[in-house]
Structure formats: structure tokens, C-alpha cells
Amino acid sequence: xxxxxxxNLIYKYNEDEEDEVTALNGLSFDVEExxxxxxxxxxxxxxxxxxxxxxxxxxxxSGTVTVDGIDTTDKPHIFDVRxxxxxxxxxxxxxxxxxxxxxxxxxxxxxxxxPPKEIDERVDWALACVGMSEHRKGTPHRLSGGQKxxxxxxxxxxxxxxxxVLDEATSMxxxxxxxxxxxxIEGIRERENMTVIMITHFPDEAARADRVIALxxxxxxxxxxxxxxxxxxxxxxxxxxDAPLPARIAYELRRRGIALEGEIxxxxxxxxxxxxxx
Amino acid sequence: xxxxxxLLITIAYIVMLFFVDYFVVYAFIxxxxxxxxxxxxxxxxxxxxxxxAVLFLLIFTFILTIVFNQGQGEEAEIAKFxxxxxxxxxxxxxxxxxxxxxxxxxxxxxxxxxxxxxxTTTPVALTDAVEYLLTPLKWVKVPVHAFAMIMSIALSxxxxxxxxxxxxxxxxxxxxxxxxxxxxxxxxxxxxPVLIPLFVSSFKRSDDLADAMDSRCxxxxxxxxxxxxxKFRLIDYLxxxxxxxxxxxxxxxxxxxxxxxxxxxxxxx
Numbered sequence: 001x002x003x004x005x006x007x008n009l010i011y012k013y014n015e016d017e018e019d020e021v022t023a024l025n026g027l028s029f030d031v032e033e034x035x036x037x038x039x040x041x042x043x044x045x046x047x048x049x050x051x052x053x054x055x056x057x058x059x060x061x062s063g064t065v066t067v068d069g070i071d072t073t074d075k076p077h078i079f080d081v082r083x084x085x086x087x088x089x090x091x092x093x094x095x096x097x098x099x100x101x102x103x104x105x106x107x108x109x110x111x112x113x114x115p116p117k118e119i120d121e122r123v124d125w126a127l128a129c130v131g132m133s134e135h136r137k138g139t140p141h142r143l144s145g146g147q148k149x150x151x152x153x154x155x156x157x158x159x160x161x162x163x164x165v166l167d168e169a170t171s172m173x174x175x176x177x178x179x180x181x182x183x184x185i186e187g188i189r190e191r192e193n194m195t196v197i198m199i200t201h202f203p204d205e206a207a208r209a210d211r212v213i214a215l216x217x218x219x220x221x222x223x224x225x226x227x228x229x230x231x232x233x234x235x236x237x238x239x240x241x242d243a244p245l246p247a248r249i250a251y252e253l254r255r256r257g258i259a260l261e262g263e264i265x266x267x268x269x270x271x272x273x274x275x276x277x278x
Numbered sequence: 279x280x281x282x283x284x285l286l287i288t289i290a291y292i293v294m295l296f297f298v299d300y301f302v303v304y305a306f307i308x309x310x311x312x313x314x315x316x317x318x319x320x321x322x323x324x325x326x327x328x329x330x331a332v333l334f335l336l337i338f339t340f341i342l343t344i345v346f347n348q349g350q351g352e353e354a355e356i357a358k359f360x361x362x363x364x365x366x367x368x369x370x371x372x373x374x375x376x377x378x379x380x381x382x383x384x385x386x387x388x389x390x391x392x393x394x395x396x397x398t399t400t401p402v403a404l405t406d407a408v409e410y411l412l413t414p415l416k417w418v419k420v421p422v423h424a425f426a427m428i429m430s431i432a433l434s435x436x437x438x439x440x441x442x443x444x445x446x447x448x449x450x451x452x453x454x455x456x457x458x459x460x461x462x463x464x465x466x467x468x469x470x471p472v473l474i475p476l477f478v479s480s481f482k483r484s485d486d487l488a489d490a491m492d493s494r495c496x497x498x499x500x501x502x503x504x505x506x507x508x509k510f511r512l513i514d515y516l517x518x519x520x521x522x523x524x525x526x527x528x529x530x531x532x533x534x535x536x537x538x539x540x541x542x543x544x545x546x547x
Contacts, residue, residue: 099430108494
């Protein structure tokens, strides 16, 4: 069974009012356990709305979202849904509940009624996962954006979700912060075999995923293996999206008559292709 | 120490100070406070820095009490202290000086005690303590947990809001606003373009925070556990016992129970 299953999902803001806006218009996709999915789309394509639908913060106007067999509109079981799917949001400052890091991370497990000793262990573990163990007793306000976001991720990890959704979690960070967060996510994925859904509008970040789902005006326009999706520069552009830099370089070179071989998404692939030129 | 014990002791300490009427007792309490500061390993200069905030208030109250205290029995005053000045409605006399001195001692100790509490206790521990101590209110359906949660969130959001305020002020300055010209009304009016965006952004912020809390399974006090379980230990009981003893001693002096006021005479002499 898929861990998340979305069927004919429609979501409208201000439903049945004059200013009704259809944010998502008939999405269907399944997420298998252990997948690393990048959800891309230009502004207003409905990416962030989808994030909130995945753990029941919003309810679908029609269609269903099922998490580990539980419908997200099933109120008595909503905490089972949220326990399974953890969401990290865009602005790290707005996700801090407490003014001491360990207390903030303990917030999730405390809500779930985990015994005190285990909460303590989970906090240790979550901080180790994001490489912030030495900051346990510190306050978040003096940290850099990347570090704050790592704390926010630790706060979600402490709940021990099976799926972690990152809603543009790197968009407010500087390049160094972005790299920090991306490295942490890859680390978690490798060690904990967690399912990751990363919402982003940075093509270079999407290139780290296995599968890419692209949204355009509330519809899925692309759902395939990340490599082939991101190497097709023209198709991405048609949906208002950018390809990763190496793919764009390869595209421009080809347009100028240089016959590079294969699908090119990463730096090393571009390098290989250039070396193989005769 | 348990934050609940610390909070209770601090409250007792504050009340206690209002019953003290002798310099010697103030000195005694000050020595106790010094011992506490020493034991807590908080650097002394850090504690003393908290006085700076109330320095103006201190000086102001001191001058007012000196100047407006008429003294009782002028001859007695002159005889006792050999000094008495009278100028319009202002009178400087010995009893005024005494009263002013006592007030200063009281205010200083009032500030320093709770400062120690905030230096040695995290906001979360403190809110936990408040939540626990207000538990009786739950029986009359007061949402104590919600209060504690609000307190803790408010405390954690303060630095963020300060940052936001400077950011907005800078943005408005960049567009030609000025906050340090004109009279007080003009300055207040100049703050309006800061307050409105600040309001808007705090609403957005609380929206985001609510989403973040929801997705971390927050559901009020129901089924919630705590990472740090509050536990009274021997030292907490001892400290509270000592406080009660001290309080009792001070009340005894104040109300002259069992004619114990003779201690005062020794103390004053």
C-alpha cells in the first residue's frame, strides 16, 4: 500500500463565494515508502496548498487524501495522520514554540504523550540527525537561518514521522543555509530511510530527488523520474519552470550545434558529455 | 531547584519585604541574597546590571520622600539629628531621610530577588511552574494550560517581534520617515506606519505558528506529557522551610508578637 495516496484532489479557496479560486484541480498521485519526491511549480501553482492538504491542515473540496490508509478528513484519527506526515514550513522563525531549543524539539513528542525519558532520547536523536547536538540548551534566536531551519526539521523528526514534507524550507535561506539543510535531508533519507516530499522552486534542489512532480495552475503536468524530467529544458519552460544550470548549459550548447550525448542534469554528467565530444 | 519552589519563594520574598522596617533586617536579607547569588554562580555584575533599569525610579522616589516628608515632632527631629531644613512646601528632615533610605533598600531588594529567578530559570520552566501552581483554577474551568502556552509562546516571540520592528522602522526610514523629530505627539504619530505593518505581520506569523503547532500534533493539554518532570527534592523543601521561618521572624518583629519587639531595640541600638 502506498504511504500517501491522492485521488482526484480538488481544493478551492473561498468555496461557493464570488471570489472562489481553484488552487488544485484534480490531482492524483501515489507516494511509495522511501521515495524522494521533488514537487516543483511556479508561484501560484498550488504547491504550498498541497503541503497543507497532505497532513490534514486543510480539507479537500473534493477527492481524497489518504495517509497510511487513513483519510485526512477522518477527524478522530487526524493525529495519526499528522504523526505519519510531518511538515516543515518556509519561515523557521514562525515555527518555534519555545525559547529554548530542547523545549522546542520536545514539543511534538510531548503532544503525543510520549513518556519523559523517551522524549529526552528523541530530542537527542533528532538533534544528532541535524547535526546540532551542541546547541541543545541554547536559544534559537542567535542561530543563522540554516541552523534555525535545521532545528525546525529536528522538531518534526522528534515526532518520528514516516514522511517528511518540506514546504519551500530552503527558500528563505542563503546559499550556505540551503546547502546545510539539503545535506541534512539527504543524511536523514539515507540513514532513516524516510520518505521525503520536497516542495521547491529551485531546480538544482529538485535534481537531488528520485522523482519530480510538476504543478502548473493546479494540475500535475509532469510526474516522472527526476532525471528525465529535469533534462528536458523546453518542456519545463513551457510550464514556467527552470531546469538545473547544467541542463540549461547543455541545451544552449546543443542549440549552437554541439552534439552532447545523453540526458544531462548534473555537473558531472555535463563534464562527462563534454569530455566525450570528438 | 524546582521552578515551583523558586517561584513560591520569590513571591514570599516580595511580600516579606513589605513587612521589613529596619535597616538591620534589610542588611540581613541582602546578605542572604548575596549567598544565593554566590551559590547560583551568576556573575555579580550581571545581577547588578538589572538595577540600571530602575535607577531613575530609585532616585526619583528617594528625592520625593525626602522632600515631602514633614517629620513628626519637629523639636524631636532637631534634637535627635540636629538638622532640619524647611523651604516652602519642601522639608528635609531626619525621618524623611530614614524613610527614603528604607524605600531604596526595599526597592533594590525587590528588583534583585526576582532578577535572580529569571537568571536561573528558563522561561519554559517558569511557565510550567505557573501552570502547576494555578492548577486549582482548573476546577473553576479556567483554561490554565492555555494561559501557560500563551505565556511561553509570547516569550519566545518577543525577540522575533523586536527584529521585525527594527526591520519595518528601517524600511520606513528608507522611505523618508523620521522617528526622532518633532514633539511627542508627532513622534507618536510617526510610529503609526510602523505599528500597522507590525500588526499585519504578527497576524501572519500567528497563522504560520498555528499551522506549525497543528502539524506537530498539538491538541491542548489532553494526553500531553512533559520532557522535564517537575519534582520537589530535599533542597526545595529546605529552601521553602527557611523562607517560611524568615517570613515568620519578620512578621514577629513587625507585629510585636509575644512582646518580641525588644529584639528591635537591640537591633536598632
